[in-house]
Each structure stands twice: as C-alpha cells, then as structure tokens.
Amino acid sequence: MSRHAKHRKAAAKAGRAPESDGLDAPARAQAALSQGRYREAVELHKELLKGERRPEWLDCLAQAYAGRAEGLAAKGMLREALALWHTRAELCGRPLAEGPYIDWLLQAGEGDKALGLLAVAGQVAPESVGQLETRLAAVALLAADSALSRLPADSALRRHRVPALAAIAAYGRGDFAAMDEQIQAIPFRSPYRDLRPLLKALAALPERPAEAAQALDRVPARGPFEPLAAALRVALLPGEEWLAALGSLDEEARQLVLDLKGCPPARRPLLIDLGRLGAAPAAEPLFDLLVRHRQHLPEGVAARLCRRLLPHAPACLPRYRGAFGRLSVAEEERLLALAAELRGASPEAEPHWLRVARDLAGAPARSRGAALVLRRLADDRAHCGVDGSLDDEAMTWLARSVELDPDDRDSHVRLVQGWRRRGDLKQARAHLEAALGRFPKDVQVLLEAVETALASGAFKKAVGLAKRVLELDPINPRVRSIIGHAHLSHARKHIKAYNATAAYRELDEAVQWLRSAGERGTSKLLRGLADERGKQANALLREGVAEWGGALLGGFHLALEARRVGHDAQAALRRAGVDAAATPSAEQVVALAHALNGAGDKDRLLGAALAPFRAALGRAALAPYAEADQLLVCEAFNRRGERQLLRSHAEAAIRRWPQRPVFVYLKIFAGYGDRPWAIPDRDLRTLERALDMAQEQGDQRTVVRIRELLAQTVQGFGPADEDWGEPEGLNPEDPAFMLELLLNLQGEKRFLEIARAQLGEQVFQEMRREIGGSTKQFARALIAIMVEAAGRAPAKRFAPPEAGAPPDAAVPFRPAPRRKTRTPPSPDVQKGLFDD
C-alpha cells in the first residue's frame, strides 16, 4: 500500500470514528495517542491543528511523532526515524537535538551532522551544550579537522582535542611519561575527561592489573568511550572469564583485547570460538574446534587435549585418527574402556581393559601400568562382593598384577585374604610367603600371616608372629586381641583332647591379652568346660554366661563353645543353669542378632549353637521391638539361613508395619528363597505389590531383592524329581547341552569351581589368563574347549568333585585356541561322558 493510500485510509478512519464510537475528535486523537496508535494520532492531531493551533494539541502531535519515530528506529529504520524527527522539529517547533536524535545520528554514521548541531546557534538548548559535547567526544576525537573547524573557537571539543590526541599518540609510542603529561592537559570537566583513566588503565596492562582496574573504576558507564571501557573491563576479567565475555564485544574491541592478551593472529579465531562454547564446553564441539585449529596450536597440544576428550566422545575416534594418526593399541583400547565406563557399561569396558593390560604387560617398562589396570578390574563391583571377597576372575587378575608389580603390598594382602576366605590355605600360604619375602617387617603382611596361621590351626605360630607385630607396633590393639584369641583357640584344642592342664595354661595366657568382658567370659566358659565334673566349674560357667550378658546371649555363647570343644550343648546349659526354653526379651534378641552379625561367616557351629534356643526365639517374635530392631533381627536370621525364625519374625513385623515391603520380601524369601519356582500366585501378587511400594518409598535395596526373587521364579529350575522335559532343540546327550545345563543350574561361580577342581589350579589359571574375558565369557569358552576335547579324547568327566578330593590329574588337556564355532563330538564319545 502506498504512503498516500495509507494516509487516506487513516484519515477516512479518523473521519468515520465519531459515528462508531461516539467520541469527539480531540478525544479520539487523545485515545489514539494513549493507545500507541501513533500514525493515527499524528493524522488526527494534524486535523485538529488545522482548525485551531492549541499548544496542548501541538505537544500531543510532537509526542505522536516521537512515538512513531521510535517505533521505526526500533525496527532499524534509522533514516526514516531521523526524517520523521526533522518533521517533528519543523511542525511542532521543537529543538532537533533532543531525545534519541543524537544517538540515532551516531548509529546511522552521521557523526558530522551531530557535530553540526553544535555549530549552529539555537539547534541545542544552551544548558544541553555541555552534555552534547561529552556525548560527541568520541566523534570529535576522530573527526576530520574540517568538521571541527565549524565549531565555535571556544568549544571544549576543539580546545581539548589536541592534548587528547597527543596522549593517545604517546601511548601508541609507549612513551608513558609523555602520555601522562598530555593527560594532565585534559581538564576534569573536559568532554574528553574519560580518556584520562582509560589511557592510564591501558598503560598499566598487563603488568599491573589492579592499578588498571582501579583506573577503570573511575570511568562512568555509558560514557563517550564506552566501547574501549568495555573492552578493558573484559581484558581485566579473572581466569578464563574474559574468553566467554569476548562475545559481548564488537569485532574491533575483541581484537583489541586479544592484542592486550598477546594472542597471535592465527590463534584468534580459535579463542573466539572457544569463548562461544562457554566455561565448560561439551566434548564434541570442543573436539571439533581443536581439530579445526590444530595447525595453529603449540605442538602436541591439540592431540593431547583431543585424546582426553575421546572417552567422552568416542564417536570422534575416526576423526582423531584422520587428524593426528593412529593411536597405539593400548591407548585406543584404554579410551574405549573409559568411554564404556562413562556410559555406565562396565561389562563392555572389561575386554578393552584386558587388552590394555595385555599390551602393556608386553613391555617391561609399562608392566606397572598393566598391573594397575588389572587391579582396577579386580576392584570392579561386578567382581567384588559386599564383604570384599573377590570372584575367580578378580583373583586371577590380582595374582597377575602381583606378578607384574610385586611391590604392591596391598594386592599381596588381598590375595592372601582372598584365598584364606575361600578356605584354600595352601594358596594363601604361597602368596603369604611371597609377600613376607618382599615385606618382612610390614605390620599388615605380618597380621595376615597371623590370621593365616590361626586359620590353619597353628596357634603357637600365630602367637609368635603376633608378637613380632607387637615388636613393630607395640600398641596395636588388634594384635593383642588376636594373641588372646589364638590362646583361646589353642585351649579349645586341648579341651577337645581332654588335656585340661594344657588348656588352663593357654587360658591363663589368653586372659593377659583379652580386654572385653565378653572375651573374658569366653575364657571362663572354656575353663568351666575343661572340667566337666567339678562344682567350681559349673560356677565358672554361670560367671561366663553372666559376663556375656545373661541367659540368651550368654547361653548362646556357652552352647557355641560347648560345640566347639565337642561337648553336648544341652548338658553345658544345664550345668550353667540356663533355661533355653524361657522366652527372651526384645533387647536380648537384638543383642543376639548383633552377636550373630559379628560372628564369622564360616562358623558352621552357629546354627548348632542356636538350636536349643530356636523355640524360644520363635516365640520372641511377638516381643515389642522397634521397627529397626526387628529388621536387624530378621536380617541376622536371614544371613544365618535361619529360615523358620526369619519367617516368624517377618510375619510378626508385617502385622505391626504392613506398609514396609522389606518384611513382605523377607517373609516370602524365608518360605521360598531356596525354591522360588514354588512361590504361589497369591504370594507373587503380594511380592509385586511390595515391589511397587518399595519403589514409591525409594527403598532401592528391597526393590532389587524383590526383582531378583521374581526373576528367579521365571528362570529357576524345579526340583530334580520333577519332570520338566527337555528344552526344545537340545539333545541331552550333547555335551554342550549338558555343560550349559550344569552352568545354568550351578551358576558361573560354582561351574568355574568345578572346572578348577577338575583341571587343577595351574591349568585352570593358565586357561584363565589365555582366554580372559568376563566370568561368563570364560565359562562359555571352557564349555567350547571341553566339548572339543570330548570329541578328541575318551570320555572325560566333568562333575562336582567329592569334598576334599584332589584335582583330577586325569584331565590334563591344555587350553586349545579359542574357537567361535563348536565342533560336535561323535555320539560314541559322548556316551557315558556325564555319568555323574
């Protein structure tokens, strides 16, 4: 639409308005102005002014023009805005140099015109001249002399320009004394006054940033030299903050900051782009940036930084190779392993780490790196039980790490602990000897020697070793306790052999080392048990029971000690006057639960010691426990496999706290934990509701436990006498099938234990090292090898060995190279292969 058409339309609209809104013309004009309809307001006020030139309508017209011009300027239509401003000045008799006019002129690059306002008298109100001169100081400083010559001779812009330019030139030459001299010639009220602190700040950079900052503080915001002030403020930002702030400057100011920082021109685009990425750039954009600008960086910097980014951006690996060349095998595998870990896929990281370790182990100078990698793998939660026990793979890796880095004491110690925990004292002693050979005076290693001697029943040796520890560490309370317990154990041995005199001697020794009332109580119990007939002995038993805290806990310890020395627990309880049938209080049961939790996992006599108290403990389920205490009791019974007691206590707890899903889980686990396939539908539904409830309550442990139990209901196998049929497509005479079945039934850990027993430790370990991979992968690889061996050799047996049976030396096959496909053995060889 043309301007005239618009004009006509607005006028017509203005003319029609009275008929539609009932307002008179002045009111309509005012309404248009107040509602921001400036174009319409201009037309309406012009119409009104044709009739009568009222001053208030003239003001309104000026306002309407201003509003309209500002709208245009906001859209970037500066020329149109300036033209409208000129019309406003002519029609409304307003001075041109007011409002945003000067800003628009400067923005439109019409600095000379702005200066021209000062040259013509009357264009600017006298009281505004000083303000306008300051506003135009930057323009005047760089304007042509001819533009300045039009200004009055006494104009500050003309008079102070010379020292201002001289000061800038002196700064440019680095002549700071001359610069200071020229600065002094710029008066405090000069339009150029901001140049004084700005040049001082520039001169103080970069050596004296505090001084520069101080000078800059004297520069007011939005002064005539704001672009320079802003650039200097950015240059003074601490650390890397200036980098991100570069984006707030225009190109010239950015380059000035980079000049001040001393950045070579070739590297400037990199820094500007880096600033755009922020203080913590994401890996991939930063990788791109470094690769793009790599030629301009100091040698090796881009490659080093990119390698650090690769675990976070593994997709960039091909681009890395393209830009910087191939990485070594170990390095590439390391990056892939870290990438897998960062995305939470530890099992995927494992094969990469194993390849890293293998590669590093090949070079003696880097073997410690390989050892570190193997130790890290062994520390992975997937291979490490909550009690710190390590699975087979972790033990293998740890053993290999000790071979590669024999100076790592902690790994020696963990290996000894690991083998001892598994009950393989031969292996534990072998590793202990290696550790003692390397660390003969290390307290930690000696303590392991003590523990291993105790586990072997070599009590005298244990005491001797413990005394060596005390020589090195005289105030070690743990060793004192160990020595005391070693004497107690030795005393038990003598009591069992009916050698009361020797037992008393050991107990005399023990009390010198034992500190707690309970430990002394045990000593009294053993003293009483050593003499089965004397009245004094019965008194000692009563004292021992009392020192352990009375009927339940004391009785339990008495029963336990009696079983340990091969005596009848019931008889011992009768001698001590303990009524095992009396229902214990909640406090007594909680104390017993603590004792059960504190007892070693491998003490098989705990169950037997509990036997006389089971009925009473079952009745005690209804005692008034606190919720946390009843849970503690339930968990203690669960840990000891006391399913009936667990069930009683969990049921009692459900009645009191039906909203706690953990008790629901414990109750159902007590009933069906060993045969999850038999859980009735009703209990399955209860479990599912408990699962939802646990999720709502954020009880993650219970969530995991219920899920595991539910998963077993699907995956589990029924009892051996039930006919489950054969899985479709599998032949029971196929060794692969049978081994897979064995693996499924026994689990990976047990499967590997069987394999270890059958193959012998040495062969097993060699195969473990050669095959590598996770437990699952190794188990599968073993199956493949065994199936192949079965095809080559006469029938080989692979079944759980008898307890204590030596490894079967008749299965000497070495690990064959890993194969991806299995060769089915001939039917004749399969026959009778799995008789066991």
Add this chain to the structure above:
Amino acid sequence: MTDPYRVLGVPPTADDEAIRAAYLAAIRAHPPERDRQRFEQVRAAYEAIASEDARLAHELFDTSLPGAAEVLDLVGTDFQPRRPDLQRLRRVLGAT
C-alpha cells in the same frame, strides 16, 4: 577434576620431590582459612599425582573433561601481551 599438573603448576614430567615442593608452596599461598575451595583443589591435585603409582593411575584412568580455562592455558603458553595497534585503538575509541 581440573588437571592436577596445572593446579600445582608442574610439568607432567615432574618427580615426587618437585610435586611435593609445588604442593607445599601452593598450600602456603592458599591456606584453608583464606581460600578453602582453592586449598581443597590443591590438595586433591596433590593426592592425584603425589606418587609414581598415582601419576600412572591418573594417566591411565583420568576422565576429567578439559574446561575452557585449561584449553586456554595450553593454547596460551606462548602469548606475549602487547600494546594494541594504534589504528585499532583509535577505531575502538571512535566507535559509538
């Protein structure tokens, strides 16, 4: 974690002694009562590279993402601060 070598101001080839000396100097310069955050940073950096094993572990397992500050440090090792070009200064002064 920020690059511990950078925090302590030592080269990646520094030995135990040099790292310990740099650590002691850094905690003297940033005692915990004055700048707790910086002190913690210095201590964490020292623990990360105090021994040969720790340095090897850092080299193998470090997954810290380099930030802009670290990139700037590495990129700006050879920066030589200077006065800006006079023409540029005049252009910035005259910009409105």
